[in-house]
């Protein structure tokens with residue numbers, strides 16, 4: 479635990495006082511126990527004036543309009559734009575982090591833009607984004623800001639999306655996910671050894687979050703697994719993961735297998751071959767999952783959506799661009815009438831693959 483000035487912070491939730499004078503943060507399973515002036519493991523929450531505070535409320539690492547498919551979410555308003563932002567810090571230590579410049583950021587100079595929840599909701603509305611995504615770093619650690627932004631978005635009819643590792647305390651889950659219309663939760667591997675060795679976290683806490691979101695909320699859920707050569711890509715592990723998703727969450731939860739690119743502290747591991755992602759997709763399909771995708775590679779077949787009943791391609795994709803649409807206005811297969819799981823508009827969005835940085839007036 480480090481002692482650092484938490485300038486500009488706001489009171490945080492989910493903590494209590496211990497008998498030995500420390501305070502314990504329960505926002506995530508790390509349960510940091512802090513003396514006055516110390517910061518927690520995530521570096522953006524700490525103890526100041528005898529309470530837990532959040533240092534990144536109202537501050538962002540930048541805003542961008544993205545395709546919703548990039549989160550990735552393939553069954554939530556396909557083709558629409560999402561206003562994406564993150565803050566700084568993280569409560570995991572993934573050695574393969576693809577956003578390490580943000581998640582490992584400690585200095586506030588990473589946080590270039592200040593924006594109120596109302597300003598973010600207004601910017602989404604004015605730019606035509608149908609949703610706001612809390613992404614780039616894990617929104618669990620800036621819960622108070624994310625929840626306020628979500629409330630402001632709901633006021634103006636904009637949806638909200640959490641992109642998260644799902645490493646959140648039991649007590650905080652209802653507030654956090656209750657504020658989100660959709661979530662993409664990482665299931666980073668399917669062994670506790672993987673979580674402990676590469677993320678200093680635990681698998682069970684993430685599985686509990688997945689079960690909670692699927693069975694206790696109305697939040698639309700998709701899952702992402704980044705396959706890393708030699709670490710979590712064996713057929714046995716992919717099979718066990720897929721079977722767990724089918725049996726415990728159901729066949730309708732979309733699962734994205736994405737390609738690793740050498741980054742952060744794993745630059746000596748090669749990129750994931752396309753064949754590994756395609757093998758994983760076949761395994762998950764055989765396990766009974768209905769919607770399985772490959773990501774971070776060019777693979778039209780693996781990124782399109784198929785009707786689970788008749789096999790018709792109901793949403794064609796080339797990268798992040800929608801190339802065909804075979805759903806009716808109620809989200810049913812135009813060929814056989816079977817419902818496709820998800821949240822769909824009457825037709826596809828037209829945002830395409832663009833990525834457009836945005837300045838949000840504070």
Ligand code: SF4
Nearest residue numbers: 503506509510518520
């Ligand atoms: S949210 Fe941050 S301070 Fe709280 S327990 Fe997790 S890592 Fe520690």
